Amino acid sequence: MKLYSGDLSPYSARVRMQIYAKGISDITLERPATFGTPKFREQFPIGRIPVLDIDGDMMPESEVIAEYLEEIYPTPSMLGATPRETAHIRTVARVGDIYIMNNMFMLSGQARAKTRNEGVVELLAGQVVRNIKALDKMIGEDGFACCGRVTMADCALVPGLFMVENVLPNTGVENPIPKSAKVAAYWAAIQQNEHAAKTLAELHRGLEERRELIRSGAFEKMMTAMVAAQAKADAEA
Numbered sequence: 001m002k003l004y005s006g007d008l009s010p011y012s013a014r015v016r017m018q019i020y021a022k023g024i025s026d027i028t029l030e031r032p033a034t035f036g037t038p039k040f041r042e043q044f045p046i047g048r049i050p051v052l053d054i055d056g057d058m059m060p061e062s063e064v065i066a067e068y069l070e071e072i073y074p075t076p077s078m079l080g081a082t083p084r085e086t087a088h089i090r091t092v093a094r095v096g097d098i099y100i101m102n103n104m105f106m107l108s109g110q111a112r113a114k115t116r117n118e119g120v121v122e123l124l125a126g127q128v129v130r131n132i133k134a135l136d137k138m139i140g141e142d143g144f145a146c147c148g149r150v151t152m153a154d155c156a157l158v159p160g161l162f163m164v165e166n167v168l169p170n171t172g173v174e175n176p177i178p179k180s181a182k183v184a185a186y187w188a189a190i191q192q193n194e195h196a197a198k199t200l201a202e203l204h205r206g207l208e209e210r211r212e213l214i215r216s217g218a219f220e221k222m223m224t225a226m227v228a229a230q231a232k233a234d235a236e237a
């Protein structure tokens, strides 16, 4: 199998951390050559990574891929020992995905915008700040999100909190993690975990590459060309 992934993609990072923590060695990681082009959207209608390529059968959506991997590689389990524990892990993973990562991903364009749309920042960053406070009431206090070991909740939270710490301040909003004591303690501890550390090193590498592209002006040119190519393909469809 192959995972179409990118260093800076938090959703891809979520699946990569799960692969590392489970010790899966037969999934290769690849950045799709056509990512960001109309051809990519032809191949993958949602047009996003990660995508799991199972001998040509393409599976999108990080959470779906994560659950699939749990089913086909059940050990070590990233789920709970009881149905209730599993439900809790999935709840915290959803906080990482829907309430934190999704808002951060939608917000990331504002971090590099020449003129920020303050309405967009207020709406999305407001959700992130609110949900870090919610997470503070749910998060484990022993260095892991749930159950005292790495679970699917950590895999979703690590890239989400990376985005909050590294991208949110570039939108003019203070990083809320230090103000939530339990989230702050968790964040300091989980970064010492080897699988989280490997995933975070890739995210930082991706962020540095992105910042260099932005500094050189190449990123803006790439984005303009991508938008134009997609508009042309849509008009011709």
Ligand SMILES: N[C@@H](CCC(=O)N[C@@H](CS)C(=O)NCC(=O)O)C(=O)O
Binding pocket: 008, 009, 010, 011, 012, 047, 048, 049, 050, 060, 061, 062, 063, 105
């Ligand atoms: N809900 C999707 C979100 C995936 C997603 O947004 N991926 C981003 C990279 S982190 C992407 O491919 N964006 C390309 C685009 O928006 O065109 C998932 O969980 O996999």
